[in-house]
Amino acid sequence: MKKLWMAALCAVSLSHAATPPPPTTWKLATGYRAESFHTQNIMQFSRDVEQATRGKLVIQVHPNNTLAKLNDIAQAVAAGKAEAGETIMTSMVKDIPIAGADSIPFVVGSYQDAERLWKLQRPGMERHLASRGLKLLYTVPWPPQGLHSSKPIRGLSDFKGTQMRTYNQTTQRIAEMLGAHPVDVPMVDVGKALAEGRMDNMITSALTGVENKVWGAIKYYYEINAWFPKNVVFVSSKAFEALDPPARAMVMKAATDAESRGWVASQALAVNATEEMRSNGVRIERIPAELEQEIKRMGERFSREWVRSVGSEANAIFVPYYFK
Numbered sequence: 001m002k003k004l005w006m007a008a009l010c011a012v013s014l015s016h017a018a019t020p021p022p023p024t025t026w027k028l029a030t031g032y033r034a035e036s037f038h039t040q041n042i043m044q045f046s047r048d049v050e051q052a053t054r055g056k057l058v059i060q061v062h063p064n065n066t067l068a069k070l071n072d073i074a075q076a077v078a079a080g081k082a083e084a085g086e087t088i089m090t091s092m093v094k095d096i097p098i099a100g101a102d103s104i105p106f107v108v109g110s111y112q113d114a115e116r117l118w119k120l121q122r123p124g125m126e127r128h129l130a131s132r133g134l135k136l137l138y139t140v141p142w143p144p145q146g147l148h149s150s151k152p153i154r155g156l157s158d159f160k161g162t163q164m165r166t167y168n169q170t171t172q173r174i175a176e177m178l179g180a181h182p183v184d185v186p187m188v189d190v191g192k193a194l195a196e197g198r199m200d201n202m203i204t205s206a207l208t209g210v211e212n213k214v215w216g217a218i219k220y221y222y223e224i225n226a227w228f229p230k231n232v233v234f235v236s237s238k239a240f241e242a243l244d245p246p247a248r249a250m251v252m253k254a255a256t257d258a259e260s261r262g263w264v265a266s267q268a269l270a271v272n273a274t275e276e277m278r279s280n281g282v283r284i285e286r287i288p289a290e291l292e293q294e295i296k297r298m299g300e301r302f303s304r305e306w307v308r309s310v311g312s313e314a315n316a317i318f319v320p321y322y323f324k
């Protein structure tokens with residue numbers, strides 16, 4: 001009898017020893033839809049982390065502004081409302097001016113240049129995020145930003161008085177320079193804003209056009225390749241440091257993989273999205289050469305304003321970008 005009891009006790013304590021501790025769970029907030037390629041990439045990142053840590057770290061993705069609004073995500077993570085987040089880097093420019101370096105018109109004209117710029121921008125971004133209690137994990141660019149319009153654009157006067165959709169300070173300033181009225185519309189509401197007649201044109205990727213099926217109202221798309229903005233994924237330093245060193249290394253490895261995967265996906269989608277716009281009846285055209293010159297001059301004015309207002313940190317990025 002005594003033996004039986006002993007055996008039963010051993011079995012109980014063994015089963016206790018075999019029960020793994022509950023996983024650490026991170027909530028990751030993003031302002032984009034679950035189907036967006038950025039979010040899909042985050043979901044793969046989350047699966048990779050879960051697999052590498054054997055289920056010890058679970059990252060739950062909360063898409064579509066449900067946990068925090070796109071522009072508030074960095075603050076929400078810093079304040080501990082979520083452990084991790086993704087936002088478009090330019091949403092941080094008020095706090096971290098160099099976050100805007102990737103949205104200066106006509107600086108970057110290709111993915112290669114975008115990558116070069118990111119290498120120069122990354123150390124400063126890491127430092128600024130760290131001082132706000134955030135650890136940068138990775139970035140992925142949106143496809144190049146083009147001009148979508150309901151009417152053909154032949155000259156600067158075609159922008160005058162139009163409702164131009166904006167998504168950050170850069171696009172707002174550009175709308176002002178063009179003499180249009182800026183209308184702030186989150187990416188996920190673009191279809192609705194078009195249907196309600198609240199906007200006539202916008203500068204964003206063809207991919208965002210496709211995701212929002214803009215072809216009911218948008219009839220023209222001009223591939224002006226204005227800039228390549230990036231989304232950035234980060235975690236609270238506190239949550240990151242609470243992991244043991246092997247788990248931290250696994251998160252960083254998964255982040256590096258997510259960055260490479262995302263850059264490749266963005267490039268492939270850029271081509272497909274323009275074709276999809278075309279096959280839905282949107283005319284893909286070139287803007288007249290003279291207008292292109294005028295818009296580029298505006299871009300230069302914008303960069304001058306930007307470098308002047310940001311100062312030495314801007315020079316630290318652009319001097320090597322242009323001269324090395």
Ligand code: PCA
Pocket residue numbers: 088142143145167186187204205206208229
């Ligand atoms: N789509 C996002 C940001 C850049 C892009 O291509 C948007 O339009 O809000």
